[in-house]
Amino acid sequence: MKPMLPQSFQTSALSEVCVPTAAGRLSARVIRPAIVTAARPLIVLHGISRNAERLAELFRPEAERSGRLIVVPHFDAARWTHFQRPCRAARPDQALIGLIEHLAAAHPELDGAVDLFGHSGGAQLAHRTAMLYPQRFGTLHLAAAGWYCLPDTRMPYPYGLGTRATDPAAAAWLRRKRATLAAYLGRETHIYVGTDDTARDPALRKTRPLDRVQGRTRRDRAHAYRAAFEDAARAAGITPRVTLTELPGCAHDVEQAIATAGLAARVVRGRDS
Amino acid sequence: MIPRHTDTVPADAKWTFATRRVPRDAVTGLAPDVAAAQAGDLVLAHVAEIGQHRRVQLPSGRPSEIYPGDAIVLACGARYAPDQFEGLAEIDPAGADLLAGGGCIGRMVSRNERVRPATRLIPAARLLGADGGALNLRDFALPARPDAGTLPVIAVLGTAMNSGKTLATAQTALGLRRAGWRVAALKGTGTGAFGDYNEYSDTGAHVVADFTDAGMVTTYREPLDRVRAGIESLLGHAAAQGCDIAVIEIADGLFQRETAQIIADPWFRGRISGLVFACGDAVAAAGGVAELARHGLRPDAITGMVSCSPMASAEAETATGIPVLRKSDLADPAEANAMALRAGARWPRAA
Structure with a gap:
C-alpha cells in the first residue's frame, strides 16, 4: 500500500552556490524542503540547453x-564548453x-x-559519472x-567499453570503467x-557505427541501452534492475515531458503525477 | 662550546618531531648513563658541531636551525638511508650523531660519499618518567589494535629511496579523498621525519600517521614482529577513526632489510588489497615486478619517476603488462575510485 502524499505539505528554500572544485568552478541551485525526509537527495542534470534555472x-x-x-x-557555457562526458578537455564528473x-x-x-537524474546531455553525464563512481549513487534516471557508453565491448570507447588501438588515451577511461562496471550494473x-x-x-x-549498434534515434537508443544494460x-551475474518508460506524446523536450508526462514526479516520487 | 650541565630538560630545549607524542610533563628526571639508551629512549643532547643536518624538525611541523650549544630532545634509534647514513641505536657518552633531522640520535657507521659527516651531538642524559624508568616512544604509542577489521589497504612499494613512493602515497590519498572516501595515509616503515607526514597531511587525508605513532623512531633493525604490530596498530587506528581505506607506504627498496621481510611475509600478502610500485625507469619496473612476483605480489600500477617519461612508461608497460600512472592519474578521483573498488572498499553510506 502506497503512503498517501499530500500535494504539498511544506515550503522550501532555494539557494544558489558556486563551488570551487579541482576540475573548475561549478554553480548549483539547492532546493531544501523545510522538512527533509530520509529519502535520498536527488541531483538534476540539465542538457545542452543548460536550463538549470528552469529545471529548479x-x-x-x-x-x-x-x-x-x-x-x-x-x-555554464563560459566555463563548461564540454560537460556531457568526462574527457581530457573537461572533467564534469570530478566537478559534480x-x-x-x-x-x-x-x-x-x-x-x-544520492539519486541522479539527467536529461539529454545531462543523461549522458549522469550515466558516465555513475559508471566511474557507482557507489556514490542510488537510483539513476x-x-x-x-x-x-554501452556497458559492453561492441563499440570502442567512448561509445562502449571496447578498445581501439589508435586511441591510447581511451585506455585510462576503459581501465577505470571496467574496474567499476559490476558495481554500476547493480x-x-x-x-x-x-x-x-x-x-x-x-x-x-550521428555516425554509421553508432546508428548501427545503438540505433538511429534517441528512442531506439534508449531501447538499445536497456537491452545492453x-x-x-x-x-x-547481476540481476538487472533497469526499466524503460516511454513518455507518451513527448518529443525531445524536458519541459514537455515534465508538464505532460509527469517526468519530475516519476523521478522524485517514483510514481505517475 | 661546552654544553651546560643540567638536572632538568632546559626550557629552551628543542623537542624534535620524533618526540611529538611525548607530553613535556612526562619527564620527571634525567639519568646521565646515556650509554644505556635503547632504541626509542628519549635523550637530551647538545649540539657540538654542525655537519650534514643544519636543522632539526619540530613537532609543530617547521624546521629549526640548530647552533652549537643548543639543547635538543631526540630519540635513540638506528638509521637506514643509503643516500645519507647508516647508523645504529647506540650512544657513546663522548659523542653521538644526529642521524636524522626528525630527531634520531645514534652512532653513524657509514655514510654516502656525497654527504657531509653527521652533525655531532654531546649526549647529556636519558629522560626518565614517573616510574623512574627511561621514557621511551613506545610508552606513548597509539593503543595496540591487533585487528583492523577488513579495512582495505593499498600498499606503496618502490625500488629505493627517492623512487617516488611518498608522492605516490600522497597523490593516491588525494585521489581517494576527492572521490569521497575517508582515507588514511600511513607510513609503515622508515625513519621519523615530518616531510612525508606533512606531504600526506596536505592532501586532506582524514588520518595521517607513521611508525612513530606506533612507538618507533625508526623501523630499521626492529624485529619483524614489532614492525608488523606497528603496521596493524596504524591500520587499526585508521579503522577506528572511521576510514574507508588506507594507503600505506613501505619505505626504501625491495631489498632493504625490513621491506624484504615484509613482502616475504604471508601476512602482508593477505593484508593488502592493492599495490602500487614506484620506480625510476623501465628496467627497474621490470626488475621490481619480477622480484615482487617471486613473493606472489603483482602491482596494480607502476608509478614514480618512470611515469614522467612517455617513452619510459611505454617500455615499462610493455615489459610488465602493468599500467604506468602519473601523479596526476593517481590524484584523479576516477582512477582512485577504481583502485578503491578493486581493493574492495565499501561505501559506508551506500544506497
Whole structure:
C-alpha cells in the first residue's frame, strides 16, 4: 500500500552556490524542503540547453511534496564548453563529485548516496559519472540521452567499453570503467524517452557505427541501452534492475515531458503525477 | 662550546618531531648513563658541531636551525638511508650523531660519499618518567589494535629511496579523498621525519600517521614482529577513526632489510588489497615486478619517476603488462575510485 502524499505539505528554500572544485568552478541551485525526509537527495542534470534555472523551478514542487533535497548544477557555457562526458578537455564528473562533497558540509544528507537524474546531455553525464563512481549513487534516471557508453565491448570507447588501438588515451577511461562496471550494473536504473523523440536533429550525434549498434534515434537508443544494460548485468551475474518508460506524446523536450508526462514526479516520487 | 650541565630538560630545549607524542610533563628526571639508551629512549643532547643536518624538525611541523650549544630532545634509534647514513641505536657518552633531522640520535657507521659527516651531538642524559624508568616512544604509542577489521589497504612499494613512493602515497590519498572516501595515509616503515607526514597531511587525508605513532623512531633493525604490530596498530587506528581505506607506504627498496621481510611475509600478502610500485625507469619496473612476483605480489600500477617519461612508461608497460600512472592519474578521483573498488572498499553510506 502506497503512503498517501499530500500535494504539498511544506515550503522550501532555494539557494544558489558556486563551488570551487579541482576540475573548475561549478554553480548549483539547492532546493531544501523545510522538512527533509530520509529519502535520498536527488541531483538534476540539465542538457545542452543548460536550463538549470528552469529545471529548479520545475522540480521545486516535487521537492516540497517529497521532502527530498534536490540539487540542480549549472554547467555554464563560459566555463563548461564540454560537460556531457568526462574527457581530457573537461572533467564534469570530478566537478559534480566535488560539488556534492562541498555541499555535504551544509547538507549532511549529501554525505550518503544520492539519486541522479539527467536529461539529454545531462543523461549522458549522469550515466558516465555513475559508471566511474557507482557507489556514490542510488537510483539513476536517464532521460533521452543522445547516445550512451554501452556497458559492453561492441563499440570502442567512448561509445562502449571496447578498445581501439589508435586511441591510447581511451585506455585510462576503459581501465577505470571496467574496474567499476559490476558495481554500476547493480544500480537501479530508469530510462525514459519520449514516444516522439525520433527526430535526427542537428544535436543528435550521428555516425554509421553508432546508428548501427545503438540505433538511429534517441528512442531506439534508449531501447538499445536497456537491452545492453540487461545483458551486461546478467553476464556479470547481476540481476538487472533497469526499466524503460516511454513518455507518451513527448518529443525531445524536458519541459514537455515534465508538464505532460509527469517526468519530475516519476523521478522524485517514483510514481505517475 | 661546552654544553651546560643540567638536572632538568632546559626550557629552551628543542623537542624534535620524533618526540611529538611525548607530553613535556612526562619527564620527571634525567639519568646521565646515556650509554644505556635503547632504541626509542628519549635523550637530551647538545649540539657540538654542525655537519650534514643544519636543522632539526619540530613537532609543530617547521624546521629549526640548530647552533652549537643548543639543547635538543631526540630519540635513540638506528638509521637506514643509503643516500645519507647508516647508523645504529647506540650512544657513546663522548659523542653521538644526529642521524636524522626528525630527531634520531645514534652512532653513524657509514655514510654516502656525497654527504657531509653527521652533525655531532654531546649526549647529556636519558629522560626518565614517573616510574623512574627511561621514557621511551613506545610508552606513548597509539593503543595496540591487533585487528583492523577488513579495512582495505593499498600498499606503496618502490625500488629505493627517492623512487617516488611518498608522492605516490600522497597523490593516491588525494585521489581517494576527492572521490569521497575517508582515507588514511600511513607510513609503515622508515625513519621519523615530518616531510612525508606533512606531504600526506596536505592532501586532506582524514588520518595521517607513521611508525612513530606506533612507538618507533625508526623501523630499521626492529624485529619483524614489532614492525608488523606497528603496521596493524596504524591500520587499526585508521579503522577506528572511521576510514574507508588506507594507503600505506613501505619505505626504501625491495631489498632493504625490513621491506624484504615484509613482502616475504604471508601476512602482508593477505593484508593488502592493492599495490602500487614506484620506480625510476623501465628496467627497474621490470626488475621490481619480477622480484615482487617471486613473493606472489603483482602491482596494480607502476608509478614514480618512470611515469614522467612517455617513452619510459611505454617500455615499462610493455615489459610488465602493468599500467604506468602519473601523479596526476593517481590524484584523479576516477582512477582512485577504481583502485578503491578493486581493493574492495565499501561505501559506508551506500544506497
